[in-house]
Amino acid sequence: MNRSRRAAVTLGALTLSAAALAGCGGNGADTAQSSSAQEAEIELLPKDAALAAAVPAPIKERSKLIIATDATAPPNQSIAEDGKTIIGNEVDFGNQIASVLGLEAEFVNISFDSIIPGLQAGRYDIGLSGMRDTEEREQVVDFVTYAKTGPQLFARVQDKDKLTSIEQLCGHSFALQSGTVQEQVGREQSDKCVADGKAPIDIRVFKSQADQVQAVSSGQVEVGAQNAPNNVYLEEQTDGAMVGVGEPFAEGPWGIPVPKGSGLLEPLHAATEQLVASPQYQQILEKWKVESQAIDQSVINGATS
Incomplete structure (x- = not known):
């Protein structure tokens, strides 16, 4: 039954x-x-x-x-x-x-x-x-x-137009959760930045997604990345103070x-x-x-x- x-x-x-x-x-x-x-x-x-x-x-x-x-x-x-x-x-x-x-x-x-x-x-x-x-x-x-x-960048709403793709993150701070695909993609992109003669991405790794989001919301880190559905929810729960930016990438x-x-x-x-x-x-x-x-x-x- x-x-x-x-x-x-x-x-x-x-x-x-x-x-x-x-x-x-x-x-x-x-x-x-x-x-x-x-x-x-x-x-x-x-x-x-x-x-x-x-x-x-x-x-x-x-x-x-x-x-x-x-x-x-x-x-x-x-x-x-x-x-x-x-x-x-x-x-x-x-x-x-x-x-x-x-x-x-x-x-x-x-x-x-x-x-x-x-x-x-x-x-x-x-x-x-x-x-x-x-x-x-x-x-x-x-x-x-x-x-x-696929993952998507997120930022404070006042910063939503500053960084809209992972390719733009050379020399910028980037919040990621430990052990995720986002961390792997971020490190790979940082290596590309260096290979192109640019500054590496300043990657900040956090144990939990909550800590990662808090680091961006408080202004400690410029932008983060999490799965796109999580960004939809984040925007709803913060009355639009935190938003997903750019297009999702590396879907799988x-x-x-x-x-x-x-x-x-x-x-x-x-x-x-x-x-x-x-x-x-x-x-x-x-x-x-x-x-x-x-x-x-x-x-x-x-x-x-």
């Missing part, structure tokens, strides 16, 4: 609070989605008995799918107004996938750059945190794709990282295929206003770069 349930919770999560954006004149809104969005329940997909039987025994025995996420990137994942519940479109995705596998989803909030090491160490079953499926990452984990997007597939050899890859892929083909997938995208992230088909290890 189909049923509904809310996401599992975890304590000690870092949120992008009103105080973090005080320097940009926002409306004091929490980074969590509105209460109406939080309460919009979407019916869970039913358990697939064959896929549930294929789940590795240790996971099946505990009846939980332990999912690592960095809950500082709304609307994909963030902390709700209660200060503990992790919400977002990726949380909704995770709950749907777990349901197909006959499991409960349990989300654990950790830093983005700790997700793959945590998977390798066996602390988590999968990750679900807006992670780009890349050829480099595929060397250490496998991926199941579920969405797509997002994937669910899975430890190699865990036995979970095939059933996870089949469950994700069911999600992507379901009405619930579009309902979740619409609920969180991230329709541009939709894909038509889930694949295993779909890296394009």
